[in-house]
Amino acid sequence: MSTDIPNETLLDIHRRMVRIRLFEEAAGKMMENGKIPGALHLYVGEEAVASGVMVHLRNTDWVTSTHRGHGHLIAKGGEFDRMMAELFGCATGYNKGKGGSMHICNMELGMLGANGIVGGGPPIAMGAGFSNKFRGTDDVSISFFGDGASNEGSVHEAANMAALYKLPVVFVCENNGYGEYTPQRNHQAIVDVADRAAGYGMPGVVVDGMDAIAVYEAAGQAIARARAGEGPTLLECKTYRFYDHVGVRGMGMTYRTDEELEQWMQRDPIQLMEQRLAEQEILSAEEAQAVHDEIAGQVEAAVEFANSSPMPEPSALLEDVYA
Amino acid sequence: MSEKNMTVAVAEALDQEMDRDPDVFVAGEDVRVGGPFGTDAGLHQKYGDKRVVNTAISELALTGIGVGAAAVGLRPVIEIMIMDFVCVAMDQIVNQMAKMKYMLGGQPTLPIVLTTHAGIDSSSAAQHSGTLEAWFCHVPGLKVVMPSNAYDAKGLLIASIRDDNPVIFISNKRCLQTSTEVPDVPYEVPLGVADVKREGDDVTIVATGRMVIDALEAAEQLAAEGVSAEVIDPRTLSPLDTDTIIRSVQKTNRAVVAQEAVQFCGLGAEIAATISDQAFDFLDAPVKRVGAPFTPVPFAPVLEDIYLPDTKAILAAVREVIPA
Ligand SMILES: Cc1ncc(C[n+]2csc(CCOP(=O)(O)OP(=O)(O)O)c2C)c(N)n1
Ligand SMILES: [Mg+2]
Numbered sequence: 001m002s003t004d005i006p007n008e009t010l011l012d013i014h015r016r017m018v019r020i021r022l023f024e025e026a027a028g029k030m031m032e033n034g035k036i037p038g039a040l041h042l043y044v045g046e047e048a049v050a051s052g053v054m055v056h057l058r059n060t061d062w063v064t065s066t067h068r069g070h071g072h073l074i075a076k077g078g079e080f081d082r083m084m085a086e087l088f089g090c091a092t093g094y095n096k097g098k099g100g101s102m103h104i105c106n107m108e109l110g111m112l113g114a115n116g117i118v119g120g121g122p123p124i125a126m127g128a129g130f131s132n133k134f135r136g137t138d139d140v141s142i143s144f145f146g147d148g149a150s151n152e153g154s155v156h157e158a159a160n161m162a163a164l165y166k167l168p169v170v171f172v173c174e175n176n177g178y179g180e181y182t183p184q185r186n187h188q189a190i191v192d193v194a195d196r197a198a199g200y201g202m203p204g205v206v207v208d209g210m211d212a213i214a215v216y217e218a219a220g221q222a223i224a225r226a227r228a229g230e231g232p233t234l235l236e237c238k239t240y241r242f243y244d245h246v247g248v249r250g251m252g253m254t255y256r257t258d259e260e261l262e263q264w265m266q267r268d269p270i271q272l273m274e275q276r277l278a279e280q281e282i283l284s285a286e287e288a289q290a291v292h293d294e295i296a297g298q299v300e301a302a303v304e305f306a307n308s309s310p311m312p313e314p315s316a317l318l319e320d321v322y323a
Numbered sequence: 324m325s326e327k328n329m330t331v332a333v334a335e336a337l338d339q340e341m342d343r344d345p346d347v348f349v350a351g352e353d354v355r356v357g358g359p360f361g362t363d364a365g366l367h368q369k370y371g372d373k374r375v376v377n378t379a380i381s382e383l384a385l386t387g388i389g390v391g392a393a394a395v396g397l398r399p400v401i402e403i404m405i406m407d408f409v410c411v412a413m414d415q416i417v418n419q420m421a422k423m424k425y426m427l428g429g430q431p432t433l434p435i436v437l438t439t440h441a442g443i444d445s446s447s448a449a450q451h452s453g454t455l456e457a458w459f460c461h462v463p464g465l466k467v468v469m470p471s472n473a474y475d476a477k478g479l480l481i482a483s484i485r486d487d488n489p490v491i492f493i494s495n496k497r498c499l500q501t502s503t504e505v506p507d508v509p510y511e512v513p514l515g516v517a518d519v520k521r522e523g524d525d526v527t528i529v530a531t532g533r534m535v536i537d538a539l540e541a542a543e544q545l546a547a548e549g550v551s552a553e554v555i556d557p558r559t560l561s562p563l564d565t566d567t568i569i570r571s572v573q574k575t576n577r578a579v580v581a582q583e584a585v586q587f588c589g590l591g592a593e594i595a596a597t598i599s600d601q602a603f604d605f606l607d608a609p610v611k612r613v614g615a616p617f618t619p620v621p622f623a624p625v626l627e628d629i630y631l632p633d634t635k636a637i638l639a640a641v642r643e644v645i646p647a
Binding site: 037038039089090091095097098099100102103115116117118119120148149151152153154179180181182186187188254255311312314316317318321 | 352353355356377378379380381382383384407408410411445446447448449450451616617618619621622623624625626629630
């Protein structure tokens with residue numbers, strides 16, 4: 001581990017990861033309890049990616065997310081109350097209950113939305129990056145997308161333009177080895193999505209997506225490059241989702257083996273981080289537990305908030321179609 | 324003959340056509356595991372990777388497999404998981420698949436079927452609930468099929484695969500779960516022929532997709548009140564069997580047109596205009612339309628409930644055309 005990362009930053013990354021994990025576990029339970037309608041794509045297992053990237057960002061930096069989007073919003077500062085309320089379909093949710101899990105978004109934090117369309121985000125992030133350059137700010141634009149999404153034409157078109165116009169964009173590929181139930185070897189002929197960067201004319205970097213510090217360092221370089229006006233980077237993070245594509249089942253899938261899952265779970269990004277923090281005497285096991293407990297209380301409060309929140313009024317149906 | 328739901332009926336049609344004609348193949352995302360709704364169940368086990376092509380998440384290229392392969396002689400069935408995702412493939416569908424024969428002076432035939440799953444089901448929200456059939460009906464060169472039950476689905480899909488033209492085959496998600504008697508043997512339901520789902524004398528309800536289920540329910544309730552409703556399911560939306568609709572309106576003198584899609588500029592408008600045009604002298608009341616409001620589909624169940632056109636909406640429209 002680099003010694004020049006301030007302790008506060010390491011603790012911040014850790015806290016973001018735990019916030020994602022506990023929120024997601026609770027959301028899974030609420031779905032099973034019938035409180036959350038619709039499809040729920042959980043981010044459990046991939047926490048290091050969102051956390052290691054977002055800790056570099058300001059509220060004025062833009063981020064596009066995916067169908068697996070709660071983690072991105074939490075890592076960028078999303079409040080549990082309004083997030084849980086959105087998942088429940090309440091009027092108090094970030095999207096007034098009109099978006100749900102697949103569209104959850106708070107633009108005040110610089111989010112441009114989770115997205116129900118695979119590959120929907122990168123062109124938008126590129127456009128936001130265009131605006132940063134247009135206005136002469138040093139804000140950046142980050143686009144998260146999956147290995148599956150990397151095969152959509154929209155991703156290639158956005159990457160090409162971002163490189164051509166030297167836009168301050170970082171394309172973060174969350175390669176969890178699967179697009180739904182199709183393993184990567186059955187959906188592309190390459191192993192590293194980052195190889196494609198050469199074809200776009202930008203640097204491509206591969207990083208261990210279970211290692212939050214590695215993600216932090218690689219993202220830091222890409223973001224600094226973008227802020228300095230040197231153009232986009234394709235950052236590929238190798239990671240794994242611990243649950244099924246949708247919902248909360250982990251083991252017993254037909255399209256992947258339990259052994260594979262167990263191997264990845266041995267490299268649980270939060271445990272890895274806690275081991276390192278303990279070794280460096282930055283955070284003891286007891287202190288880590290206290291972080292978990294504190295956040296668990298916040299999640300519980302969010303469930304209560306959502307439970308006691310009103311559902312949207314019928315009149316909300318016709319609002320917000322146009323400005 | 325046995326009771327089967329529409330999901331099973333679709334899978335059976337695909338299996339029997341693949342069995343009959345070695346040029347038929349299926350391509351789509353996650354078709355290997357049976358597709359998102361199970362309509363490809365068992366196909367991969369039986370026909371393998373060669374004829375059940377589990378593609379990358381690349382709807383444009385996926386459709387391209389179909390257009391290219393069809394233009395040079397194969398009979399592809401291209402599956403777009405959810406209807407909203409057709410947006411990603413739109414150029415291949417509208418500018419290439421639909422126009423190719425005409426633009427090239429009739430040279431190629433394109434025996435391609437593009438199947439997709441449409442409609443609202445339990446809070447799928449704005450990008451996974453679309454019912455976009457009207458877009459395709461507006462494009463010359465495409466045929467558009469939207470069955471409402473398992474029997475029609477199997478026969479229409481077989482007819483679509485055997486048809487030498489591009490066919491957009493839309494399975495409504497709610498209809499997929501409903502069952503009817505379905506023959507085990509292959510059979511065709513001809514394209515372009517509407518079906519009278521229930522005969523009646525007082526009002527014609529023309530309904531498409533899931534609204535056929537609601538229209539039949541409405542007709543049942545109306546019967547209890549002494550109102551006899553005729554329910555017509557066009558089944559093929561383009562070409563549209565206007566004769567069956569007009570004949571019915573000439574008999575009942577009143578019409579309601581029901582669709583799940585956004586009402587504005589929908590298929591219902593075309594049907595209503597056709598009735599006004601061809602049966603004006605027979606009408607005792609203006610044609611009423613039932614459809615969704617002019618908004619994207621909301622997530623919250625309370626809003627989705629209000630949004631979704633249903634039996635009640637059909638009944639309300641019928642009561643407008645039949646004064647008490
Ligand atoms: C355009 C489009 N095609 C297909 C889908 C259905 N779908 C939703 S998520 C998904 C898999 C995405 O895989 P990946 O990009 O690797 O993200 P992951 O789920 O692994 O995080 C698919 C095929 C969709 N939502 N949008
Ligand atoms: Mg993936």
